[in-house]
Amino acid sequence: MHLADFVAGSVGGAFGVAVGYPLDTVKVRIQTQTRDSGVWECVRRTCRTEGVRGFYRGMSMPLSTVSISSSLVFGSYRNVLHLLHELRHRSAADPHHKADLFVSGFAGGVAQVLVMSPADIVKVRLQCQTELPDSRPKYRGPVHCLLSIARDEGLLGLYRGSAALVLRDGPSFATYFLTYNSICDSLRSTDSGQPGWPVVLLAGGVSGMCGWAVGTPMDVIKARLQVSGVSGRRYRGFFHCLSHSVRSEGASVLFRGLTVNCIRAFPVNMSVFAMYELVVRFLRPAS
Template sequence: ICTAHSKPKYRGSLHCLKVIAKEEGFGGLYKGCSALLCRDCSSSAIYFLTYSTLCDWLTPAGKNKPGFLVVLLSGGFAGVLAWGLATPMDVLKSRMQVDESGQHKYRGLIHCARQSVREEGVKVLFKGLGLNCIRAFPVNMVVFVTYEAVLRFTDHFTNKK
């Protein structure tokens, strides 16, 4: 029976850390780490490669720095593409992290992937993809505008000397 007023398991981040370490040991703090590593390594490579390539393609010949609109579009598309690649591993990471200590439904990343696909089909790996992409476009537009602004700001001061 689920009640509307059930108490949360954790009373904050330090309490969460303490409970997980007590119930699952030190390794419990790293559940989902393999999926996180796969997610972040591949998506970061795609993220920066996409941004750089799009900036190069969209910057007119003769200009050495991309314009504001180019940065916005390149950053937005880079974020969407990176999250498109990252979402399946993010789904698996989340499933591994919420696997309760007494339950141990998943023995590792491959087992989690197989079980999830067997039970719910391949579409399970893309849960949240639409929302990730909708969020990723504007967020990464701002990230790269800020990145370029900081680069130009630091270039201004380093070139003065």
């Protein structure tokens, strides 16, 4: 088992959340409400009404769980990839098959949903509670939000939108790891077994943008399901949310927040992969 990848993924994921959280807040608000006509209007209104702290609402919950979820993503990806590589009877020096990279990334994305979903719904609820009809915040903080959802909606309420989360993270991480490895392979110098740091930074940033380009439609549906009922609009399920959103707002609604996702994805995933490579290169010789 590649334990170094679990540890490196944990550190890299936490670092990425700290870098990209403010734009994540903007993205979620744009996806779940229609008050703001664009990114800059949302940023200005948040600054004016809530100050800088408004961009960090709900951050403690994903920051506390991202170490586990990122560890599962990178660890599952690397171990599934190793298993598929061995099943093809290839030596360690042989390049990985592109299909194996895609399947391994898909497995890593799905593996994190069990841990990710409760933290994600808390994050989204806290980020959006300024958009609710009542002026008084419903949730006092991450723990209160988590317990309130479990009490009012049951334990399954913590997994509201998890189907969309699976459909987002499976294809998204499959694209993510495939793009990263493809760029590293094409730009890696022939005399080095590891990609240089400029290649790591470029590949990490581009792979993040490609992953979100694939995952944004399901990200919109996931966010809307997670605030269903609380935001004043209630969806009966995944397909009702999808059909109602497209019918009432057009197909372009599925790409709401894509610009913010891509802007955020480059520096965040550049940081994630830089930290991941740094830690895994340090640990792997000893592991």
